[in-house]
Every structure is written in structure tokens, then in C-alpha cells.
Amino acid sequence: MVASYGLDELRKNHDIELDGLAAKIEDRDPELVGLQFPDGIRDYGPAIADAIEEQTGIDCVISGDPSFGACDLALQLEHIGVDLLVHFGHSPMPSIDGIDAFDVIFVPTYSKAPVEPVVRKAAQHLEGKTVGLLTTAQHAQRLDDVCEALEDEGVDPLVGYGDNRVINPGQLLGCNFTAARTIAEQSDAFLYIGSGDFHPIAAAWGLKELPLYVADPMTSEVRQVNDRIEELMKQRHAAIANAKEADEIGILVGTRVGQQRVKYAKGLVTLCERKGFEAHLIAMDYFSPEALKSFRHMGAFVNTACPRITTDDYARYDAPMITPQELEIVVGKRSWEDYIFDEFKGTKPAPHEHEDAVELEHDVVGEDP
Incomplete structure (x- = not known):
């Protein structure tokens, strides 16, 4: 049927x-x-x-x-x-x-998935703490309900504005966790309302000092994602080590409107050439192993588009796929101890009023735009 x-x-x-x-x-x-x-x-x-x-x-x-x-x-x-x-x-x-x-x-x-049951379940791990709330556009309208449920359970919720790559309070992207950074110093932990790991991993990776819990309304699962960071760092360490063996490097530029970092990519070509590597700009819309087969002679690729290509899809590629910051480690410009996540940042603080943004009754912390 x-x-x-x-x-x-x-x-x-x-x-x-x-x-x-x-x-x-x-x-x-x-x-x-x-x-x-x-x-x-x-x-x-x-x-x-x-x-x-x-x-x-x-x-x-x-x-x-x-x-x-x-x-x-x-x-x-x-x-x-x-x-x-x-x-x-x-x-x-x-x-x-x-x-x-x-x-x-x-x-x-x-x-329409109910959020209160899984949030109250998550509160068992968060009692007595000030908790920064994060979510995606699909659940942004429920943050007031989340705040009320947490307060009932003895948890103090905190919501922050990000920069202008996002418009909703508490909104988290897989490439932008500025809404988390805004409230990090005031929070004991983070709670992400949503499914999957791509979005919360970005915040957990970028703000390693705080525990981050996921409350999934679709599965009613509560889990902590910080343990995955150690696993991912081992993967990234191997990618960097393998990329150091490359003679020729492809610098990948995304053509999708919100992923275009051409100036940045051109600077990476210059960096490679200064350090003795041959490098080429390669523009792509949809990234896939098949699309890169014509460049199989290259020893590594640097992804300047969506971070998911580097972290989630790494094993699909024959050659190491690394971030711009990882390239800096490869060529000796950055130390491993200064490793940072490749975050796409906006140009200024998020607008506190936007015709498409969710309005919350709960107070929201953030810099005026």
C-alpha cells in the first residue's frame, strides 16, 4: 500500500x-x-x-x-x-x-513531537544546575515549554542569542554554536532539544569544558555527547597525520550560497604554496567521493564548505579530508594544542526582532545587534 x-x-x-x-x-x-x-x-x-x-x-x-x-x-x-x-x-x-x-x-x-516528557527525563541529570538551552529551527517554538518543565524540576534554564547566522533564540547549527557561546560562562551544562548528533557535536566540540546532553523528542532518549569528542579527535589526528604526506592538495570551495568562502580558500592556497605544497582550488556544489575521483592524484583535500563533509563523511573519501584549521596544523602554522572547530560565524549579533523568528516569553541573553 x-x-x-x-x-x-x-x-x-x-x-x-x-x-x-x-x-x-x-x-x-x-x-x-x-x-x-x-x-x-x-x-x-x-x-x-x-x-x-x-x-x-x-x-x-x-x-x-x-x-x-x-x-x-x-x-x-x-x-x-x-x-x-x-x-x-x-x-x-x-x-x-x-x-x-x-x-x-x-x-x-x-x-509536533512533545518535548516535556523527554525534558523532564533529562532534568534527572541536571537538577540544581543552570542549564543553557539549545535547539534547531524545528523545535525553536517549544523553548518556553522546555523552560517551564525544567523549572518545575528544579533546573534553572538559560537561553541566548547567537550571531546573525541564526535568528532564533537558542538556535544551534552544525556550523555555528554562537548561541551556546553567549551563555557558556553562566551555564553548568547544555541541553540540546532535537535529534541526531551533528548539531550538538559542534557545540560540544567547540565548548569542551561543559557537558552537553541531548533530549530527543522523537525517541525519548537522553544521552551525553561529550564522549564522542575523544573518538572524533582520534579520527582528526589520523587525518592530519595522513595529510602531511601529501604533495598536492585540493582546496574545496562550496558553491551553495551560505557556504561560499572563496577568499578564505584562496588564502589557503597561498599558505600551502608558501609551505612547499602544490594546491588547487576546486569548486563543488554537492560533495561526494564520486565527484572527487577525477582528482584522485591529490594527497589530501581541505573542505571550506559544510563541516559535516569533514566529520560525518570522512571515512567515505580515499584521501584525507581536513578542515582549514587542520591544514594550518599540517603546514606548521598552528599547534595541535591550539586545535579549534571550523565554525561559520556571522557578521554581527543576531537580530533580536525578525519577522521569521520565534518570540519567547522567557528572558533571552545576548548582545544588542
Whole structure:
């Protein structure tokens, strides 16, 4: 039996703000609307497209490519005539250079998974402590509920603003943990509300002195992720050691709008050449081992795009895949003791008011933008 992917089914598990979307689209008077979804929501793309077309009379085209965040908006759809992009499931990144030149509507897509039970379970590890709260865009609207549940359990919650790569209080990305850094000195531990390890590992890696717990609303699991850092550091040590054997290095530049660090990458080429390595810039949209087979003669690659490529996918590549900071260790510019996580930082403090941001009743700590 084929699963149902209608709007009613979508709304069972997700709180998606479709009301008023047709009016926003009509106000912009586009010729062709592009729709972009993350995995898990893309299945419902045809039903959403049908609803928009029925309400507006404007044709829609669905992006079939993976969408990992607001850093990889499907702006390439302009080439087929799309003049308005509707991006679902992620919040805006105001720090992206030149993003205002594109017409993009962000549609929040929140999880309906209850958070209170797993948060109260996590509180057993956190009683009497001041705990910094972190989450993703999918659970950002529930932080007030999280605060209330923790306070009931004798835990003092703390929420911080990050920089302008994120807009929501307490929002954590796999490449940006500034919302955690803001409150680190005032916290005894961190509690991340969400699934997976990619996002919390960034904060745990970057702020090693504090324990970080994960409360997963989808599985009701509570776990601490700090133990994984030692395992990952062994992996990174091996990658650096192997990269030192390379004669030729590929410096990889991401072409996705929120991952482009061309100036940085060019500086890494110069650094390599000064230290006696041959280096080349290689631009890529989607990173994969297959895409790099034409460069199999290179002894190592430096990833300047999404950190997940380096940490999560490392074993998939034949040659060492390292970060820019790890390259500095390879060439002797940085010591192993000064190892740091490759964080994508914004350009200024996060806006405390943004039309797409979640508003909390709980106090939020942070520098004024």
C-alpha cells in the first residue's frame, strides 16, 4: 500500500505555516514559484504545490535536490525561470552576503513531537544546575515549554542569542554554536532539544569544558555527547597525520550560497604554496567521493564548505579530508594544542526582532545587534 502524502497527513506531525502563504506569493506576482524542502517534508511537495497552484493560479516547480539548511537555497532554479523561491523547514541566515538580491519566502515547519516528557527525563541529570538551552529551527517554538518543565524540576534554564547566522533564540547549527557561546560562562551544562548528533557535536566540540546532553523528542532518549569528542579527535589526528604526506592538495570551495568562502580558500592556497605544497582550488556544489575521483592524484583535500563533509563523511573519501584549521596544523602554522572547530560565524549579533523568528516569553541573553 502506497503511503499517503496529503496535507492532512503532513499536519499530523508538523506545524507548518501554510495559511497566508498564497497571499504572500500573489503579492510578489511571480511567473514561476520554486519550492524547496528538507528530507522528510519533500514527500509532501506535490500536495503543497497543488494547493498553491489552486489558490494562486501560478505554476510551481519542486526542487528535487537535497536541502540541508538555509545555507543551500535552491537559487539555481532562476536558470529555469523561477523568480520566487519558497523555502520550507529552515530559518533565514541574515549574514549571507547578497541574499537580499533574491526573492525568498521562508516557511517555518515545526515538529509536533512533545518535548516535556523527554525534558523532564533529562532534568534527572541536571537538577540544581543552570542549564543553557539549545535547539534547531524545528523545535525553536517549544523553548518556553522546555523552560517551564525544567523549572518545575528544579533546573534553572538559560537561553541566548547567537550571531546573525541564526535568528532564533537558542538556535544551534552544525556550523555555528554562537548561541551556546553567549551563555557558556553562566551555564553548568547544555541541553540540546532535537535529534541526531551533528548539531550538538559542534557545540560540544567547540565548548569542551561543559557537558552537553541531548533530549530527543522523537525517541525519548537522553544521552551525553561529550564522549564522542575523544573518538572524533582520534579520527582528526589520523587525518592530519595522513595529510602531511601529501604533495598536492585540493582546496574545496562550496558553491551553495551560505557556504561560499572563496577568499578564505584562496588564502589557503597561498599558505600551502608558501609551505612547499602544490594546491588547487576546486569548486563543488554537492560533495561526494564520486565527484572527487577525477582528482584522485591529490594527497589530501581541505573542505571550506559544510563541516559535516569533514566529520560525518570522512571515512567515505580515499584521501584525507581536513578542515582549514587542520591544514594550518599540517603546514606548521598552528599547534595541535591550539586545535579549534571550523565554525561559520556571522557578521554581527543576531537580530533580536525578525519577522521569521520565534518570540519567547522567557528572558533571552545576548548582545544588542
